Amino acid sequence: MKTLAFLSFLFFGFVMALPGNFNVTTPQQVEAMDKVAAYNQAGGFTTAAENNTENGLFGPCKPVTMIYARGTGESGNVGGKNSPGPAWFAEMRKVMGEDNLTVQGVNYEANLFGYLKGGDPEGSQNYYDMADQAVTKCPDTKLVLGGYSQGAQLAHNAARRYTNEMTSKVVAAVMFGDPYAKHTLGYIPTRKVMTICHEGDIICKNVGTASAHLTYAKDAPEAALFVMDMLKQN
Template sequence: MRISISLAAAAFLASSASVTAIPVQLDASAACPAVELISARGTTEPQIPGSYVLNRGPLAAIARQVPNTAIYNVVYPADTDFNTGPIIGANDLLARLNSRIVACPSTKFVLAGFSQGAMVVQRALPQIPTAAASKITAVIMFGNPNFDASGPCADGTAKGRGHRGTPIPAEWQPKLRDYCNSGDPVCAGGSNWLVHAAYGNGAAANKAVSFVVSLL
């Protein structure tokens, strides 16, 4: 299928572009970090070590600035079943969040999703109870298939470029940013897969890091 080949190519390009970056150390243990970054990878990215775009890009940069930060990779197929995959991912994200909030009441959480992983995050948001939502400091998404270009959370060079996606619930808007750059085939209707693979570095990643750190 053409889209699966293209997505695989995008994932390869993302991994190649990020090879010299420092990955966030994985930590799924019972220890409670000050901040836990919950990372939902994009289509065809590996479960381990997780998203090259997120974990070696903005999340690594956040971890370098914020002491005692750990990461959890959402467990889901990340294949080309875009109907079932986000449901599985959202369920895992919710289970992780609910269990960790009980075990680690002082931990702050950041949700991050790339490509199909953004669908995972966005699907989970309305299902997060108010008490749990208060523990989530920030949400960042990149290359989101449901990107709403005219929404209040839109950012990146495709902001305001006419792509109508799924609106972000009002209660999440102050602490959520959704980044999409012009030319991205997934979020902006473009044709340049290099754009889709490049969110690990550049202006969007830098803005996301600054946004998250400012809220922590």
């Protein structure tokens, strides 16, 4: 109860300081996200031996470019192998081949304070910049957006600022455990967006537990199929 009381105090302090947006986080969600962050930081999603960083945008242009932001407390810039991002990339690479897919992670602090702010501001700017760089450097590439947990908040914050050109380049987006699941992703058509929110996930359902927020890697095949379908249509 002391932990919840402290987090509630922290939560209300941040809410009073925030500009208007659609962040409606509850104290119970803050407590759950604190548990998620602690689990991730303890190594629940990663080991030192695995590749948790993707910087493909600094290489040659490829037909498809994925921009992805990891969740609170995760390592690298995409999280570990049991996190939804890397599992999703692996499925996509199996179908498309390494030579056809660029993956770029978004660098940001990924801490609880960013979540309380409705998504880390610097990370939100970095997400925007990565998408802008992709369409500027590689005008023929097709953009796929992704985000898990706080990473989905970043995707929303960035997409709301996309130019018409940037928005038109987005062929698909997948959000895992999205705190903003009830809201559109900028001006991207809803048919291009898949939102995966598990029953019992308090972060995206408003009621439930933290444990349900840690099981999204299993949805990687479904997410990959959705993206492939969108690519065929565009």
